[in-house]
Amino acid sequence: MILPVVVYGHPVLRKVAEDITKDYEGxxxxxxxxxxxxxxAEGVGLAAxxxxxxxxxxxxxxxxxxEDYPELKDFKKVFINAHVIETHGELVVESEGCLSLPGIREDVVxxxxxxxxxxxxxxxxxDEVFEGFAARVIMHEYDHTExxxxxxxxxxxxxxxxxxxLNNITKGNVDVSYRIKTATGK
Known part of the structure; x- marks a missing residue:
C-alpha cells in the first residue's frame, strides 16, 4: 500500500525514533x-x-x-534499529533533496x-562501514530517525x-506526484 509522506512542519519529523523488536506488529x-x-515518490530512501x-x-x-555513483550498484537495504557509531573521512558537499521537503534541493556537507x-x-x-554517496544516503535517512x-x-x-x-510545505502548498500529510492533516 502506498502511504502518504509526512512533510516539513509535522512534529513526528522532530522526534527521536525508538528501537523496535522483531515481533513489531506488521x-x-x-x-x-x-x-x-x-x-x-521516486525517492532513493524513506524513513519511518x-x-x-x-x-x-x-x-x-x-x-x-x-551510473553517477558506482558504489550504489545493487544498493538496496533495510535498516532497523540503526545507530551510527562514527563518521569520518573528508567532508564532501553534495546536493540533497527529500520527499518531506518537496521542491527544495540544497548543498549539504x-x-x-x-x-x-x-x-x-x-x-x-x-556492523558496516559505507563510503561515498552510499554513506550520504544512509546519513540522510538516519537523520530522520534522530x-x-x-x-x-x-x-x-x-x-x-x-x-x-518551508512555510508553503508546512501548509501543504506544494505540487507533488505523491500523497502528502501535513501537521494539520491536509
Missing part, C-alpha cells in the same frame, strides 16, 4: 509499504518518521543513481564515511532564503 508489510511509497511512525526503520534503494550498526529485515545484526532533516545542516543565511518554501 513489520514485513510495513517494510513493503515503505518501499512502494518510496518508489511511487516520514510516514508518521517514530520508529528506527528506513529503507534504501539507491540503484537508480549507480557530510563526512565521506559512516560506520553504522543495525539489523536487517531478518533481524540479522550488521529527528533531524537536511535543512538542519544549512547555514542560517541559507535557511532564511528558503523560509518561504
Amino acid at each position: 513489520l514485513s508489510q510495513l517494510i513493503d509499504d515503505m518501499k512502494q511509497t518510496m518508489y511511487k 518518521p516520514q510516514i508518521g511512525l517514530a520508529i528506527r526503520l528506513f529503507v534504501i534503494d539507491a540503484t537508480p543513481m549507480e 557530510r563526512p565521506s564515511k559512516v560506520r553504522i550498526q543495525y539489523v536487517d529485515e531478518n533481524f540479522t545484526p550488521h 529527528g533531524k532533516m537536511f535543512v538542519d545542516h544549512l547555514s542560517p543565511l541559507k535557511k532564511k532564503f528558503i523560509k518561504g518554501k
